Amino acid sequence: GNSVTQMEGPVTLSEEAFLTINCTYTATGYPSLFWYVQYPGEGLQLLLKATKADDKGSNKGFEATYRKETTSFHLEKGSVQVSDSAVYFCALSSGAGSYQLTFGKGTKLSVIP
Amino acid sequence: NAGVTQTPKFRILKIGQSMTLQCAQDMNHNYMYWYRQDPGMGLKLIYYSVGAGITDKGEVPNGYNVSRSTTEDFPLRLELAAPSQTSVYFCASSYLQGSQPQHFGDGTRLSIL
Numbered sequence: 001g002n003s004v005t006q007m008e009g010p011v012t013l014s015e016e017a018f019l020t021i022n023c024t025y026t027a028t029g030y031p032s033l034f035w036y037v038q039y040p041g042e043g044l045q046l047l048l049k050a051t052k053a054d055d056k057g058s059n060k061g062f063e064a065t066y067r068k069e070t071t072s073f074h075l076e077k078g079s080v081q082v083s084d085s086a087v088y089f090c091a092l093s094s095g096a097g098s099y100q101l102t103f104g105k106g107t108k109l110s111v112i113p
Numbered sequence: 114n115a116g117v118t119q120t121p122k123f124r125i126l127k128i129g130q131s132m133t134l135q136c137a138q139d140m141n142h143n144y145m146y147w148y149r150q151d152p153g154m155g156l157k158l159i160y161y162s163v164g165a166g167i168t169d170k171g172e173v174p175n176g177y178n179v180s181r182s183t184t185e186d187f188p189l190r191l192e193l194a195a196p197s198q199t200s201v202y203f204c205a206s207s208y209l210q211g212s213q214p215q216h217f218g219d220g221t222r223l224s225i226l
Contacts, residue, residue, distance in 0.1 A: 004155070042219055043117070043203055043218050046215075046216075089155060089156075093212065099144065099169075104155050105154055106153075
């Protein structure tokens, strides 16, 4: 079956530090990959996505590249801000006909001034 | 544009009670989903619907029921509440399945005591 493994948190960084959150996956076929962000007390919001190998998703300074050879979709940001403090979820959908998103367990990021 | 609206935001139930979690979307999405989120875990799919009158089980359907009489509404029913159903419940919707992102509500925090 499908599975997503992401680095465990919590992660605490100083403002302007570089962020990497690792995500690897197991899936059949050609999955679509997503990063969702959950701010305190809110639902999940789509941060970025990639639908095929070598695609790079980007949004709000965050980036992730779909690496089929390493089955990875690591999230990066060059300079984090306090407002980036949230829980980040990596997820996959195994393609057309798939109704289910498979989520990682989430990584809590805290950015301190 | 309200997106996905969930009510109530918080609820405490006694064991054996029943209740309905409401979910409505105004984006004319055909696909709707119910997830539960337990501490330190990703989201697990409970039920999903591909259109009015059509529903199907997800990964963890036991103890829940759903109906979909309109495109907009997708209520989740707990018939005999159990402590294991203490969780945060999220409703989501999407235009298509697969590579299309899901849009989430803000969640319902439910405690069974």
